[in-house]
Amino acid sequence: MPPVLPVLLLAVLAPPAVLANQLNLQTPVTSVARDVYDLHTLLLYITIAIVVAVFGVMFYAIVRHRKSAGHQAKQFHENTTVEVIWTVVPLLILVGMAWPATRVVLAQKQTRGEDMTVKVTGYQWKWQYDYLDDGVAFMSHLSTPRDGTLKTAGGPYLLEVDEPLVVPVGQKVRLLLTANDVIHSWWVPAFGVKQDAIPGFVREAWFKADKPGTYRGQCAELCGKDHGYMPIVVEVKPEAEYARWLTAKKAQLAAQADDPAKVWKLDEAVRRGEEVYRKNCVACHMEDGKGVPGTFPALAGGAITTGPVAAHIDIVLNGSRKNAAMAAWGKQLSDTEIATVITYERNAWGNRDGKVVQPKDIKAARGGQA
Amino acid sequence: MATVEDSAHLPHDAHGKPGGWARWVYATNHKDIGTLYLWFAFAMFISGGVMALAIRAELFMPGLQFWQPELFNQLTTLHGLVMVFGAIMPAFTGLANWMLPLMIGAPDMAFARMNNWSFWLLPPAALLLMLSFWVPGGAAAAGWTLYAPLSTQGGMGMDLTIFAIHILGVSSVMGAINIVVTVLNLRAPGMGLMQMPMFAWASLITAYLIIAVMPVLAGVVTMVLTDRHFGTHFFNAAGGGDPVMYQHIFWFFGHPEVYIMALPAFGIVSQVIPTFARKPLFGYASMVYATASIAILSFMVWAHHMFTTGMPATAQLFFMYATMLIAVPTGVKVFNWVATMWEGSMTFETPMLFAIGFVMLFTIGGLSGVILSVAAVDVQLQDSYYVVAHFHYVLVAGALFSLFAAVYYWFPKMTGKMYSEGLGKLHFWWSLLWFNVTFFPMHFLGLAGMPRRIPDYALQFTDFNAISSVGAMMFGLGQLIFFYNMVRSIRHGKEAPQLPWEGANTLEWKIPTPAPYHSFVEAPELKAGDNGVILSMQGGEHH
Amino acid sequence: MASRTDNRILLRKFLLIALLMFGFAWALVPLYRVICEVTGINQLVKAGDAPEENPVAGVPVTLDFDATVQPGLPWQVVPLVRRVEGRTGEFIRVDYEITNRSDRRVIGQAVPRYLPAAAGPHVQKLDCFCFKEQAFEPGETRRFPVVFVVDKALPSEIGRITLAYSVFSLPGREP
16 A cells, blocks of 8 residues: 555644554554454555555556557467466465454454443433443443533543443453444444444443553444544453442442432522533533524523423423434433423523422323323 | 537438437437436536535534534535435446447437436436435435434435435436346447447446346335334334344445446446557456456345444354455456556556556555455444545545546547646646545544544544545545536547547447447447457448 | 347336335345344344253353333333353243333333344243233333243353343334
8 A cells, every 4th residue: 555645745744743643553452452453464464465566567567568668569368377376366365364354253252251241322422331230320421511612621532421431450341232212333442342232232242451541432333413422431440449439439329319309499400400401401402502403492592491391391201292303301311300400491591480390290290291 | 518519410300419408308319318417427526525525624623613513414424425326326327328339339328218317317316415405404414324213313304315315216227227228239240248348348237236226225215214204113123123124225235336336437447448558458258257246246245334233253254255255356357457558558648547546546445445344353443434545445546536537538539629638637646646645544544443424533633634634625626627628628629530549449439539429320240359349340320 | 239129128127127126125124034033133023932841951051131121111121130040951030020110001012132142042931021012000010020941952152141121112002
C-alpha cells in the first residue's frame, strides 16, 4: 500500500502533535485483542508484499514497455503455465491466512469458564450494566456536556461516562448483551470485543483484561440520533480495589433507592427532576427545553407541559402514540424519578405550574392507564 | 448532447430524430437514452457529492459546527443511497445502452420503449429522495442499509425512501432485462458469446445479478414498510420476528450489489487497457470465467457483513473462507491486466491513466477486503472508518475511476469531438492525489477505533479527519474540471478523427465517428476474435 | 439475428424470474425460521416434545438463568435461582417469579433464548410458562416452574447453557 503520499502530507500539513496519532490498532490488553493485533500485522505484511510484487511488475512495464520508449508490442495473449501459477499461488497464500485466523475465531467464541457475568443492555442512547452475580445495576451515560464547547467533565471528550463498568483485573468477564429498542454494538478496541446487542435476543462475549486501567470504546452500530454519544468506559481495577468499589456501590444504590411514600416539596422536586431530565431527556428536548422543531417537540411553553397533568404523566409513562421517538419511560424510571421530572418540566423555562407531582400520583397513573 | 442534433437529412421514418424536448421525453433511441442516463448519473453524482462534502465539513474538526446529529445521519444515509442507486448503477446502465449495440452490431436495444420507461422512472425516484429532506422528521436516517428496527422508527422520510427504492428497483430490473435480451438475441452474425467484448460480458453478468437481487431488496424494504404501518412483525422480536433476519435478507441483495457496481468496471478496464497497450487482452477466456465465478460466489458470502451479530463460530468460518475465495478470481483479473500491459507499446492518454489508477486503487481496496474477510480481525474493524476507507477504494477508485475512463474513451465516438487531453490529465492526477488524501487516513482512523456514522468524535481523531476533509473538498473541486472539459469539448472541441485511438479494434470503432444516429440498421457480417476484436466486417448499414 | 417474438419470450421469462426473486425474499422469512430452528441459531418460539428422564444421568452441565422484560410490559420477571449444576439426561426444575407491577390486567409471553445457540435443540422442556401467553391481574405475583431435560446428545464442548427469557407484551392483546 502506498501510505507515502498521505504520510508526507501529514508531515507537511500538520503540527508535530501529529506524530502521536494512532496509525495502528490500539494497544491490546487481552489475549484475544493481542491475537487480533498480531493477525492483522501478519495480514498487512502479506498484502504489502503482494502490492510490491504486482505493482513492481506493472510499473516496470509502464516505464519500459511504453511506445515513447520505442517498445514494440508483442502480441501474445495467453500462457497456461503462468495462469495456473497465479491461480494456485494466491490460493495457497489464502490457506496460509485462514490457518491462524481460524484459531483466533475459535478463541473469540470461547465464553466458558468465566469468573463473573455482566448483563449489558443498550438503550437509545446509554448502556445499562447489570452485575448478575452481585445484584448491582446502573445506567452509564455520556458525561461530556453537549453545550457546543469542547469542555469535558474531566475525561477525554466524548469518551467519558458518569458510571463506568468496573471489573477486576485478570478475571474472565462474560457479557450477556441485549438491547431495549434498536440494535447497538458494544465495542472496546483494547479488548478486541465488538458484539451487537439485539433487542429481544441475547448474545454473549467475553474479555479478561491483563492490566488495570481505563479503557474506552463507543457504540459501533448506528442506533439513531445520538449514536455518536454513547461511549463505553471500562475501569479495570486490582482485585481488592474492585471489592471495595463493589461494597461502596451496593451501599450507594441502597441509599439512592427513594422512599416512594415521601411527599416532595416544590424546590427539592425541581432539583431532583432536573437531574433526571439531564440524564434522560436532554438529548432530544434540549437543555433549553426548546426541542428540535419538526422532530422533538418543545417543552418550554409546550402543549403537554402546560396542559392537563394527566396527559403529561401519560406520555412520560407510556410514550407517545404519534411519535415513536418518545419512549415509554415507565419501565426505566422509578415513580419518584418520573414525578420529579414532570414537576421540573412544568416549572422550568418559563413554565409556571407551581404544583408538585408526587410519586403516589405516578403509582396511581400506572394503575389507571389503558 | 445537442451538437449532433440535425434531423434535416435523416430519413423521415417513424424512428427519426424529433427535435427539442420531445426527442428526450419520447426517446427510444439507445444513444439518446444512454445520454440521458449519463447526464442523470452525473447530476446524482454531484448531489451525492455535495452531501459527502457536507459530511466532511462537519467532520473537519471536533464539535458540531454545521449540522445537528439527526441531519448528519440523514446526510450519510442519502449520500449512500444516491451514489449507489442514483449515480453508479445508472451510469453503468447508460454506458451499456450507448455502447453495447455498437459493440455487438445490434440496431438498438431489444425493447426501445421499455428502455424509455426504465430511464424516466429514475427522475421521480430521485425527486422523492431529495424531497424527503423537507418532510416532517426529515429524510431517512438509518444508514443506506436501512437496518431494522431502526428503520421502523423515523418519520415519513423513510416511507418516501422505500417508495423510491421500489421505483429504482423496477427501473434497474427493466434496464437489466433489456441488456440481457440485447446481448443474447441481437448480436450480429459472427459475434459469438466467446468473442464478445469483456464489457458486453460484464454487462450481461451484471444484468443477471440485478434481475436476481433487486427484487429481493424490494421485498425486504416492503417488509419494513408493513412493519411500520400494517402491524406486521417481521423484524420485531416482540411479535416473533427477528431484527437479524433483516440483515440476512438485505445482504443477500447487498453483496451481489457490490459486484453490480464492480463487474462493469472490470469490463471497461478490459477494453481500455488492450487499446492503449496495443496488445490483445491477456487471458480472455479466464477473464470471462473469473467474472462469472465472482458473480456466483457473491451469493455465498453475504454474512461477512454480519460477523458481529453473534453468529456461531462455524458460520463465521464458512463465510470467512467463502469470502477469501473471491480473492482468487479477482486476483486472476488483476494479473491478466498487468500481463496485458507487459511487453505492450503503451501510451498514456486519459482513459489509460484512469484505467491504471483503477487497477492500483481497486487492488488496494480488494486487499483491505481480504483483511476484513478474516472474521477475527473484522470484529475489530466492522463499522469503523476502516470499512469506510475499504469500500470507497472499491467504489470511488473502482467504479468511479472506471466510469471516467469509459467516458473519456468513448467521448469521441459519442460526440464526434475530442476532449481536452490536458484537462483530462489534470483531472486524473488531481483526482488520484486528493482521493488518496481523503481516504487513506481513514484506514488509520478505523484501526485506532473511530466508529463510522458519527457526527462528532474524540480529539485523538482530529488530525486525520482534518486531512481527510481537506482532501474531500479538493477532490470535489476537481470534478469541476471534468464538467468543464465535457461541456466545452462538446461545444467547441476539435473534430475527432474516425479512429482516435490507434489500438482500438472493437466493433464500435469500425463505424463512423460520431456514431450515426441509426447504426447497424442492417446487421453486418463479422469475423471476430477474442474480446470483440473485429478481424473483418462486411455490410452493416447506418444512417 | 433473433426475431421480435424471441425477444418477447425472453422478456417474459426474465420478468417471471424477477417476480420469483421478489417472492423469494418473502420465502426467506419462513426459511430463516426453519434454518434457525434446525441449527439452534436464534430460537424463535418452540415448545418441547415430552422427553423421558434417562435413568443413567450423563455428563455434568451448568445452567444459568436470566430474563429480560421488553419495553411496554410492566412486569418483573426473576429466576429464583441463578445457577444450577445438573447433568444431562436428568430432570431439572427452576422457578421463576413474575409480578405484574401495574394496576391493570396485562398479557405477556416469554420466549426462551439459549446461549450458546447450539444448545437450544438439546433443551427439552416439559413445563414452561413460555408455552403459552400469560394473563396477570393487577399487582398479581405468581411462580412458575420450568422443568426440562438437557438431552445426552448435547455436544461435549458445551458445558454450560444460559437460558435467558425475553418477555414481551403481546401487541394488541391488552384487554
